[in-house]
Amino acid sequence: MTQAKKVAGGLQISxxxxxxxxxxxxxxxxxxxxxxxxxxxxxxxxxxxxxxASATARMGDAVVDYPAITRWQSDEQVQFHLADSxxxxxxxxxxxxxxxxxxxxxIEPEPSEVxxxxxxxxxxxxxxxxxxxxxxxxxxxxxKPAIAQRIQAAVGNRPAxxxxxxxxx
Amino acid sequence: xxxxxxxxxxxxxxxxxxxxxxxxxxAEITPFDFxxxxxxxxxxxxxxxxxxxxxxxxxxxxxxxxxxxxxLSYLKRWSPTAARLLEGVPTVLVRNGKMDRRAMHRAxxxxxxxxxxxxxxxxxHSMDDIDHAVLENDSGISVIPKRR
Numbered sequence: 001m002t003q004a005k006k007v008a009g010g011l012q013i014s015x016x017x018x019x020x021x022x023x024x025x026x027x028x029x030x031x032x033x034x035x036x037x038x039x040x041x042x043x044x045x046x047x048x049x050x051x052x053a054s055a056t057a058r059m060g061d062a063v064v065d066y067p068a069i070t071r072w073q074s075d076e077q078v079q080f081h082l083a084d085s086x087x088x089x090x091x092x093x094x095x096x097x098x099x100x101x102x103x104x105x106x107i108e109p110e111p112s113e114v115x116x117x118x119x120x121x122x123x124x125x126x127x128x129x130x131x132x133x134x135x136x137x138x139x140x141x142x143x144k145p146a147i148a149q150r151i152q153a154a155v156g157n158r159p160a161x162x163x164x165x166x167x168x169x
Numbered sequence: 170x171x172x173x174x175x176x177x178x179x180x181x182x183x184x185x186x187x188x189x190x191x192x193x194x195x196a197e198i199t200p201f202d203f204x205x206x207x208x209x210x211x212x213x214x215x216x217x218x219x220x221x222x223x224x225x226x227x228x229x230x231x232x233x234x235x236x237x238x239x240x241l242s243y244l245k246r247w248s249p250t251a252a253r254l255l256e257g258v259p260t261v262l263v264r265n266g267k268m269d270r271r272a273m274h275r276a277x278x279x280x281x282x283x284x285x286x287x288x289x290x291x292x293x294h295s296m297d298d299i300d301h302a303v304l305e306n307d308s309g310i311s312v313i314p315k316r317r
Contacts, residue, residue: 011301011313016258023257024275030189073219 047071047168057153057161061085064153069166072145075105078138078163080155088129092136093160095120095152101167102140109136120152145169172226176233179217183209188255191277256306263302266315276304286310 037046044050047069055068061083067076080092099121113124127134146167154160198206217230245252260272262283273280283302287293291314301313 011261011303013259013261013303015261016253019253020258020260020272021275027189027191034186034189 045069048074057163059155059158059161062155062158064161064163066163067165069168070142071168072142075139075141078140080136082127082134082136082155084130084132086134086156088127090125090127090156092123092125093120093154097149098151101143101146101149101151101165103143105139105141107136107138142167172229173233175217175219176230177237179213180234180237183213259306260304261301262304262310263299266300268296278304283310287312
């Protein structure tokens, strides 16, 4: 333990003023870091809400909304918004990284068919052709932390979009 | 292994946050401070346990937390630097009857708090009766009265 020294007045105490001054300064810096952390959280850099927490990728006129930053073991949604021109039978292909990173809790509407292929999982959905606002929602839960994991997602025959997802521990 | 990492990570995270939040925080417990402590405890519990509510997980976490605590207590005994970092050092607020305004400002201590400690612990009437006042590592203010 720190040696207790005598200071003026006969008080035996392990006071170290220069160290204390340095610590007070470090403390103020830590408060500034905490304030920045709160601002980062509001901006969405810690996931779960905020403008930077979610992202959108486009595959032609189809769109996917997904969590760009999420947290380990927290529930999220990946939503595919189909284009009006999509047929009644629509395939969504998700690369193998997706099922390694996320557990799929539920899919709304449920796919009529799921096939494991070399390129990933292919989900087939029956929808009403030409209907507006067709959305397919995957309720998922992150299974492990990951930094900027790149996941390929494709709707129908369109070229795949790249989803960049970070899972915080 | 995951439980040990979770336990150690939460322990050190709390240690750093509490240490840097300053000695005034949660020192004199007001009813709101008490509620705040309960909220922090509840939040920490969720981060510690995750989805695993098994007795094994609880046992591993408890042993980890106590183990880290024992380990750090030995580290503090061996290393004065570690002791200062982990526990801090006492701060003299009143020296030979004179207030150290800078120390009070940096430690966020008001004159009224020193006087309250003097009244409560020593039955003193005013600042003139105080020889030394020290903000201790446990956040309490100890007061040494002047010799009559």
